[in-house]
Amino acid sequence: MKNITIAVDEKVHRRARIQAAEQDLSMSAYIAKLLTEASTKPAHAETPYEQILALREDIRGFAVGPKISRDELHERHNFR
Numbered sequence: 001m002k003n004i005t006i007a008v009d010e011k012v013h014r015r016a017r018i019q020a021a022e023q024d025l026s027m028s029a030y031i032a033k034l035l036t037e038a039s040t041k042p043a044h045a046e047t048p049y050e051q052i053l054a055l056r057e058d059i060r061g062f063a064v065g066p067k068i069s070r071d072e073l074h075e076r077h078n079f080r
Helices: 010-022 027-040 048-058
Strands: none
Touching: 010 027
């Protein structure tokens, strides 16, 4: 096991210490957990297909109105 020394802002340290305590972990164990989680995530970015699936999950309740014909769409007198 390797040791790491880091320097962080006091506010960051305070928030991390609180989060570690909430999870009943020492700071060392908490940071090790964060680094382990970060290093096990896939290295590739989401594919466009994966992004579309994620967006679909976020758009619940969206509804499309009735389909209109091309002629109805281009009737200019409706917009004057």
